Amino acid sequence: MVLAGGRSSRMGAPKAALEWHGSTLLRHVVGIVARGQQGRVVVVRAPGQLLPALPDTVEVLEDSREGLGPMQGIAVGLKAVAVDADLAFVCSTDLPFLHTAFVRRVLRAFEDDQPGAEVVLPLAHGFPQPLAAGYRTALAAKVDKLVEAERLKPSLLFEDCDVLRLDEAALLSDHALAAVDPDLDSVVNVNDADDYAAARARPAPEVTVQCFGVVAARTAARTRKPQLVLAATVQAAADAVGLTWDRHVLAAINGDQTGRDAKQPLVRGDSVAFLSAAAGG
Amino acid sequence: MNHRRTTVVPETTAQRGGYFGRALVIDVTDGSTRVLPLPQQVLRDYIGGAGLGVWLMHHLAPAGVDPLGPAAPLAFVFSPLVGTPLTTSAKFAVVAKSPLTGFLTDALASSHFAIAGKLTGYDAIVVTGRAEVPSVLFVDGDTVTLENAAAEWGLSAADAEASVRERCGRSWRVASIGRAGERLVRFATVSHDGRHAGRGGLGAVLGSKNIKAVGVRAATKVAPADPSGVLAAAKELRAKSFGAATEKFRELGTLANLLAFNAISTLPTRNFQTATFEGVENLAAEELAELRGVTRSSCASCTIGCEHIYRRKGGKKVRMEYQNVVAVGPMCGVSDPDDVLEASARCDELGLDTISAGGTIAWAMECAERELIDAPWLRFGDGAAVLRALDEIVEGSTDLGRLLATGSKQAAQVVGGGSGDFAPHVKGLEMPGYEPRTLHAMALGLAVNARGADHNRTGAYEADLAGDLDRLDGGRAHALAAIETEDRAAVMDSLILCNFLRGVFDDHFAEWAQLLRLVTGWDVDAAELRATAERIVLAKRAFNLREGWTPADDWLPARLLENELTLPSGRVAGLTPARLRTMIDAYYDARGLDREGRPPVTS
Numbered sequence: 001m002v003l004a005g006g007r008s009s010r011m012g013a014p015k016a017a018l019e020w021h022g023s024t025l026l027r028h029v030v031g032i033v034a035r036g037q038q039g040r041v042v043v044v045r046a047p048g049q050l051l052p053a054l055p056d057t058v059e060v061l062e063d064s065r066e067g068l069g070p071m072q073g074i075a076v077g078l079k080a081v082a083v084d085a086d087l088a089f090v091c092s093t094d095l096p097f098l099h100t101a102f103v104r105r106v107l108r109a110f111e112d113d114q115p116g117a118e119v120v121l122p123l124a125h126g127f128p129q130p131l132a133a134g135y136r137t138a139l140a141a142k143v144d145k146l147v148e149a150e151r152l153k154p155s156l157l158f159e160d161c162d163v164l165r166l167d168e169a170a171l172l173s174d175h176a177l178a179a180v181d182p183d184l185d186s187v188v189n190v191n192d193a194d195d196y197a198a199a200r201a202r203p204a205p206e207v208t209v210q211c212f213g214v215v216a217a218r219t220a221a222r223t224r225k226p227q228l229v230l231a232a233t234v235q236a237a238a239d240a241v242g243l244t245w246d247r248h249v250l251a252a253i254n255g256d257q258t259g260r261d262a263k264q265p266l267v268r269g270d271s272v273a274f275l276s277a278a279a280g281g
Numbered sequence: 282m283n284h285r286r287t288t289v290v291p292e293t294t295a296q297r298g299g300y301f302g303r304a305l306v307i308d309v310t311d312g313s314t315r316v317l318p319l320p321q322q323v324l325r326d327y328i329g330g331a332g333l334g335v336w337l338m339h340h341l342a343p344a345g346v347d348p349l350g351p352a353a354p355l356a357f358v359f360s361p362l363v364g365t366p367l368t369t370s371a372k373f374a375v376v377a378k379s380p381l382t383g384f385l386t387d388a389l390a391s392s393h394f395a396i397a398g399k400l401t402g403y404d405a406i407v408v409t410g411r412a413e414v415p416s417v418l419f420v421d422g423d424t425v426t427l428e429n430a431a432a433e434w435g436l437s438a439a440d441a442e443a444s445v446r447e448r449c450g451r452s453w454r455v456a457s458i459g460r461a462g463e464r465l466v467r468f469a470t471v472s473h474d475g476r477h478a479g480r481g482g483l484g485a486v487l488g489s490k491n492i493k494a495v496g497v498r499a500a501t502k503v504a505p506a507d508p509s510g511v512l513a514a515a516k517e518l519r520a521k522s523f524g525a526a527t528e529k530f531r532e533l534g535t536l537a538n539l540l541a542f543n544a545i546s547t548l549p550t551r552n553f554q555t556a557t558f559e560g561v562e563n564l565a566a567e568e569l570a571e572l573r574g575v576t577r578s579s580c581a582s583c584t585i586g587c588e589h590i591y592r593r594k595g596g597k598k599v600r601m602e603y604q605n606v607v608a609v610g611p612m613c614g615v616s617d618p619d620d621v622l623e624a625s626a627r628c629d630e631l632g633l634d635t636i637s638a639g640g641t642i643a644w645a646m647e648c649a650e651r652e653l654i655d656a657p658w659l660r661f662g663d664g665a666a667v668l669r670a671l672d673e674i675v676e677g678s679t680d681l682g683r684l685l686a687t688g689s690k691q692a693a694q695v696v697g698g699g700s701g702d703f704a705p706h707v708k709g710l711e712m713p714g715y716e717p718r719t720l721h722a723m724a725l726g727l728a729v730n731a732r733g734a735d736h737n738r739t740g741a742y743e744a745d746l747a748g749d750l751d752r753l754d755g756g757r758a759h760a761l762a763a764i765e766t767e768d769r770a771a772v773m774d775s776l777i778l779c780n781f782l783r784g785v786f787d788d789h790f791a792e793w794a795q796l797l798r799l800v801t802g803w804d805v806d807a808a809e810l811r812a813t814a815e816r817i818v819l820a821k822r823a824f825n826l827r828e829g830w831t832p833a834d835d836w837l838p839a840r841l842l843e844n845e846l847t848l849p850s851g852r853v854a855g856l857t858p859a860r861l862r863t864m865i866d867a868y869y870d871a872r873g874l875d876r877e878g879r880p881p882v883t884s
Binding site: 035038057104176210212213214216217224246248250252253254255256257258259260261271273275276277278279280281 | 528535538545567603604743748783851853
C-alpha cells in the first residue's frame with residue numbers, strides 16, 4: 001500500500017509526480033512494492049488528487065477525508081486490502097531508495113521473527129518508520145476508530161497492539177538486505193527540494209544486464225556475458241548496453257516476470273535479462 | 282510373394298480454389314480404395330490439416346477403436362495453402378487415435394511430401410486395415426499400389442526413405458517409420474526428409490498396419506482462386522519472414538530458448554524436480570553454434586530456415602531443436618553435448634518422439650533413484666544410460682525396455698509406488714520443455730488440450746511471457762489468454778502455416794482470413810475463422826469424449842501441484858490444485874462447455 005496523499009508543502013510540488021529517472025517517484029515506489037511481495041498494490045490518494053500514470057494492475061483508492069494524515073490513508077487502504085490479504089506493507093511515496101529486499105524483510109518478520117505481531121515497525125536512522133512498515137490488515141477497524149477519535153498519530157496505534165520493532169541490527173540480520181542496502185537507505189525520504197536534489201544526485205543503482213540469443217547480437221558489445229551497469233529502470237538498463245528495445249524483446253528482472261514495461265524500477269543488485277519475445281520451440 | 286496390388290480410382294482433374302474436395306481412403310488389408318467426398322461446407326468448417334483431420338476421425342474411426350487395430354484410420358491431411366508460394370505452407374498433418382493417449386493426436390510436419398501428397402489429387406489420404414506383410418504404400422495420382430517392404434523393414438526411417446526413392450525414382454516423396462514404429466513403441470514417429478510428425482505414436486499406428494512407408498507422387502495441379510493475389514501476399518509474407526519476429530529461429534534456432542528459459546526458471550530439469558539446470562551453458566545454442574555448428578536448413582517452401590545442424594562426435598550431423606535438447610539433456614540431467622547430440626540423433630534414427638522418450642526415461646531415472654525399479658545403471662546425468670534406454674525401448678529386449686515403450690503414464694501404472702505422481706504427462710503424452718509452475722496460462726493449456734501435454738496446440742506460453750499477465754498468478758485472465766492462443770494454433774494448424782510465423786502477423790485472424798480468401802475464393806472473414814477455430818477445438822474434445830475422456834484427464838501431474846519452486850527473485854512459484862481448478866473452470870465456462878468440460882450437444 002502506497003500512501004500518495006499529503007500536501008507536499010515543504011517540497012513545493014506534489015511528491016508523487018516528482019521526476020525520477022525518466023519516470024515519477026510514485027511510479028517508482030509502486031514498482032518496488034509490487035516487486036517486493038506477491039500481492040496486489042493499492043495507492044491511496046487524497047480526494048481529487050491527480051496522480052501520475054500507473055500500471056493498470058495498480059488499484060487507486062480515494063481517501064474520503066483530507067487533512068487527517070497518514071492514519072486516515074492507512075485505514076482506507078487496510079480495509080480495502082483486507083478482502084484478500086492478511087498483511088500489508090505500507091509506505092509513503094517519498095522513499096526513492098526503497099529496496100525490494102527491505103519490503104521482503106519487513107513482511108518476512110511476521111513469519112520468522114514474531115508470528116503474532118500485528119505491526120512490524122522498523123527503527124532506522126534514529127526513528128521509527130511507520131510509513132515503511134508492515135501491518136496486519138485486521139487492524140483496519142482499530143485504525144478507523146482512532147481516526148474517528150481524531151487520535152491521528154501512528155504511535156497511538158502502536159500503544160494498543162502487538163508491535164515488533166526491528167532495529168537496524170535486526171533488519172540487517174537479513175543477509176539479502178544487508179548485501180544490497182547496508183545503510184538502510186530504504187527509509188530515506190525526501191521532504192524538500194534539497195532532499196530531492198541530493199537524492200537525484202546519487203548515481204543510479206548498479207545492476208547486472210544479460211542478453212540472450214539474438215538479443216545479445218543487438219547490443220553494443222554483442223555479448224551474452226553479464227554486464228554491470230548503472231540503471232534505475234529497465235529501459236535505462238537496455239540503453240546502458242546499447243540495446244534497441246522493441247516488441248520483439250522481453251525483459252525479466254531477477255528471473256521473475258517477463259514483459260515490456262520499460263519503466264519497471266530497478267534496485268541495487270538486480271539482474272535484468274533481455275530475451276527474444278519469440279518463445280516458440 | 283509378389284505383393285503388388287494396383288487399384289484404379291476415378292480420374293483426377295486439376296482444380297481451382299485450393300482443394301480437390303475429396304479424400305482417398307485405402308484399406309491396406311486388400312488394397313481396396315474408396316473416394317470420400319469432402320463437401321465444401323466441411324472444408325470451410327474445418328479448413329484442412331489438423332482441423333480436417335479431426336473431422337475425418339469423427340467419420341472414419343469407429344467409436345472405441347483400438348488405435349493399433351486394423352479398423353483404426355490414420356490420415357495424411359493436406360491443406361488449401363499447400364502448393365501455393367506462401368512461405369511455410371508446405372506442411373501436412375498426420376492424424377489418428379493415439380496409442381499413447383487413447384485420444385486424438387495430430388502431428389504436423391513439413392516437406393515436399395506435403396506438396397506431392399496433395400497433388401496426388403486428394404485433400405487427405407487415409408490408411409486403414411493391416412497389410413499381410415510389411416509393405417510400402419504408393420499413391421500415384423489415381424493409382425494405389427502396395428509393394429513388399431522386405432528391403433526396408435528394419436531400416437531407419439531415413440534409410441527406408443532413401444531405399445524407396447532409389448528403387449522407385451526421385452519423383453516420389455516418402456514418409457516412413459523407423460524401428461520404433463515397426464515395434465509399436467507408443468511414441469514412434471512418422472518421418473520424412475529428416476523431419477518427424479512426432480507426437481502421440483503415429484509411427485506405431487502405421488507400423489500396426491504393416492506399412493513401413495508411404496510414397497506419393499504429384500499427378501495433377503490445383504490453383505488458387507486468385508493467383509495474382511496469392512503471389513502478392515506471398516511476396517509480402519516472405520518479406521516479413523525475414524524480419525525481427527523470426528530472427529531467433531533463423532539465427533540460432535529454437536535451441537536459443539535454452540539459456541533464456543533457464544534464466545526465468547522455465548526449463549524442466551531432472552523430471553521437473555527443478556526449473557533450472559546447472560549444466561545449461563554446455564548445451565546452449567550460442568555455444569553449440571560456435572563449437573559444433575555446421576549449417577542451417579529449412580523446410581520446403583520456407584523462408585525462415587530455423588533448422589540448425591550440428592556436428593556429432595565422429596563427424597556425423599544432427600538437427601537439434603530446443604525440445605530435443607531439453608528432453609534428453611536437462612530432463613535427464615545430462616549436460617555433455619556429445620551425449621545429448623548422440624541421444625537426439627538416436628531418436629531420429631529409431632523414429633522416436635524425443636519429448637516422450639526423454640520424459641519417459643527421466644521418469645524411469647527417478648524411479649531408479651527411488652528404487653522403485655531395479656535399474657541401478659539408469660541415473661540422472663548419465664548420457665550412456667539414456668542411449669541404452671533408447672535402444673532397450675525400441676528393441677524390447679528387456680522388461681524395462683518393454684515397459685518404457687508404453688510411455689510414462691502406463692509404465693507408472695505398472696510400477697506403482699506413487700510413481701504416477703511424478704510421471705510427466707497429461708493424458709499420457711509427455712510434457713514439453715515449458716515449466717507449468719512458472720507459466721500458469723501454459724499450465725492450463727497443457728491440462729485442457731485435446732492432444733495432451735502439448736506446446737504446439739496451446740501456445741499459451743506466449744501469453745505468460747508477454748507480461749500482460751502475472752505468469753505466477755493464474756486466474757480467469759489466463760484462461761482467456763490460453764483460449765486465444767489455442768484458437769490461433771487451431772487455425773494455423775489447419776491452414777497450415779508454421780507456428781514460427783506467428784510474430785509477423787498483427788491482426789492474426791483477419792490476415793489469415795485474407796490468405797484463405799485469396800486461395801479459396803470464399804468470403805471468409807476474421808469472425809468466421811474465430812468460429813472455425815472454436816469448432817475445431819471442440820471437435821477434438823468431442824472426439825476424446827467419445828473415446829472415453831473424463832474430467833480427470835484435464836489435469837496435471839501431482840508433482841506440479843504440490844511442489845513449489847523458488848525463483849531467483851525470491852518469489853515462490855506454486856500451482857495448487859485449487860488454482861488449476863479455477864483456471865480450468867474459467868476455460869470451460871468461456872468455451873461454452875458444461876461444468877465437467879463437455880461440449881453442448883448442439884456443437
